[in-house]
Amino acid sequence: MPEGPSIVILRELTEQFEGKKVLNALGNAKIDINRMQGLKLISCRSWGKHFLLVFNGFFVRVHFLMFGTYRINERKDAPPRLALEFSNGELNFYTCSVKLIDGNVNDVYDWEKDVMADEWNPKKAETELMKTKTTKVCDALLNQEIFAGVGNIIKNEVLWRICVHPESHVTALPAKKLKEMIRDARDYSFLFYAWKKEYVLKKNWKIYKKGECPRCEIKTIRTWLGINERLTCYCPNCQLLYLNPESKVKSAVKKKAKAVKKVKRTTKTASL
DNA sequence: ATTCATGTTGTGAT
């Protein structure tokens, strides 16, 4: 459920309730659920992985974390965290994080940071990325303050698509490659979105949880990298490691270890 | 049956 594109799909599915009055609101969320009772739902929006129910003067933020789910016009056999009834149907959320936030969504969210938004601003992302020092690309892509909506699958797929090793330093990437990463974070998110809607997302994974690199036809690396040690899958052959000068010594050591393995380098074939 | 993963926040230790 959780990555940005999935939330955009949810937003589309909830358009039917925009402008409708909340006839009943219930659930085990630790917010004042009664506040929504009888109010008109102004709009349903999304920002990154956040799903937003906008009311006059406040909004409710739903975050699905790892296991959150929803049902529209049907119910699960589990207590809803939040359930909203309208004249034309109902919206049910389960095992998610729910927050009620006073104020206007536009004062809280910077739409330019949402990779799926019309307002997405790649220049802003670039500026933020340039400010980093030793940040690895695997962490940068998951940073919601820069790439709101990008999740672990998108991270892995983007890095494979642009042939960048997940432990590369952001600031060691050639300018062109950095721009490519920023562009692909958005481009791939839209592919994810389209595939998800067609129920063919998994089928289209190229590296995430794949045993072999589709380009090099060699065994992939499956490991846990980055600040939060997230599952990271990559090809040790075609995904190049870019390191900051300070780390060049380290890099040489790694290279030597790798040379022993003597991986046959093949030419790039796929052009996605 | 057991393990682990599309994620983030809060808490308490350092």
Added chain:
DNA sequence: TATCACAACATGAA
């Protein structure tokens, strides 16, 4: 004060 590590949340696919 800031940073860090880890617990907590809790479902369902493999």
